[in-house]
Amino acid sequence: MRGHRVFVTGLGFVSPHGEDPSALFESICLGDSAIRLVRSGTPEVGADVLLAAIDFEPGDRINKADRVFMARAAQMAVVATRNALEDAGLMTEGRGPEEAGVFMGCGLGGAEILQQSYSTYFERHSRRVRPTTVPLIMASGPASQVAMCFGIRGPAHTYSVACASSSVAIGEAFRSIRDGYTDVAIAGGAEAMLNDGSIAAWQAVGVIAKVHADGAEASCRPFDSDRTGLVLGEGATTLMLESEERATERGVEPIAEIVGFGASSDAHKLTEPSVDGQERAIRNALEDAGLPADAVGYINAHATGTPAGDPVEIEAVKRAFGAAAQDIAISSTKSMHGHLVGASGALECAITALALHERRLPPTANLTSPDPACDLDCVPGVGRDAPDLEVALSNSFAFGGSNATLVLRRA
Amino acid sequence: MSPYAFLAEVLSEKYDVAREAISPEATLTELGLDSLTVVELLFDVEDEFGIEVPEERATFQTLAEAAALVDELVAAKGT
Secondary structure (H helix, E strand, O other), X not given: OXXXXXXXXXXXXXXXXXXXXXXXXXXXXXXXXXXXXXXXXXXXXXXXXXXXXXXXXXHHHOOHHHHXXXXXXXXXXXXXXXXXXXXXXXXXXXXXXXXXXXXXXXXXXXXXXXXXXXXXXXXXXXXXXXXXHHHHHOOOHHHHHHHHHHOOOOOEEEEOOHHHHHHHHHHHHHHHHHOXXXXXXXXXXXXXXXXXXXXXHHHHHOOEOOOEOOEHHHOOOOXXXXXXXXXXXXXXXXXXXXXXXXXXXXOOOOOEEEEEEEEXXXXXXXXXXXXXXXXXXXXXXXXXXXXXXXXXXXXXXXXXXXXXXXXXXXHXXXXXXXXXXXXXXXXXXXXXXXXXXXXXXXXXXXXXXXXXXXXXXXXXXXXXOEOOOOOOEOOEOOOEEOOXXXXXXEEEEEOOOEEEEEEEEOO | OOHHHHHHHHHHHOOXXXXXXXXXXXXXXXXXXXXXXXXXXXXXXXXXXXXXXXXXXXXOOEHHHXXXXXXXXXXXXXX
């Protein structure tokens, strides 16, 4: 074991399944989907779209005056971080640990603000765009606002790696603590790109799910023969990470331990995934953790529910784990919370931490007719107990061919 | 709503300025607004009254001066 051990000591959510960790994990294990068919956009060009959206209201948890300078993603990041600091017992008079580092993932930043500024330009034919536009659009807004709101004075860094953003952020926070650069980190991700301009762009990629005959909530179907694509979600998740020494000194009971991080690039195609790249990320992560393949009991898959993507991940897992793959449970919780893009890795890593803590495997919802190409134990329908679960992975594989795998162990 | 009443309302509701601190003689600096916030406030006023405040006219200090400028620009728009 190199360097310091790294523990997860708090979790904070703003998710399609709410903010309460226990209620969220319970809903996920029951296979409850938060996906709905909602009307999006303007009367002229709007559409009914499948989304895992959040009825988000920060209330008095963010000062009114501060809110003016925060895009939706940043507001969600601040509330999720508040929840995580409180969960970890690290909030003192509204402030977090001053010496902490902030490591946040975000794909698009203030997407809705960008849309508003273009509306002003193209619809009102005006160059007079609001002065807050630039600082609200930037993808680093969530990290900066977290630092400002809670008085965090260590580095505040943003990782924009498309769908792998917040897994990379957590991985880098893990390394920062393990290597002794800091002993406490706020790590996670935020994404709020459910404005109709962004949704239209996603639809153009051709990866969005169609409404399933069983209902809107059953439309995201990773590993299933009937899968038609992904469903966009939004939200933020923050993990409080602390060195073993710091957690022990504070006398806190960790939720889980992070023991490895692996990353790789496909060097292949912009949107077409590669078995080779994903396999190398998984192998790198296991090597980093110093664990053999047969130590792993569960994988929270990247699997978004696209016809092309899911079998590639299954093949990568088979190659990385060899015969041991047959004994690993692998599920995609995106079937229920959708794809939060830059926030997905953090939400799924947090769910993985809860799975280890509760020794209970989250399911792949809507998996009723498994694709023969996805022939591993994909935990269909509802979750199940896993009394021997010790080690789990969380995969995030991004457009652009950036792959990230986190390894967690039961604490 | 008069320009002054609108300014007082927005300062209180959107920028969280204490009601008792708001008076015609109060300057925006005294009320704790930084330069970015002042420009943002100007956009709120422009949207509300359908005017554009020319950059060279944005020299007001107090709320009364800001309100007077808005009155003048609204009147000019009407002619």
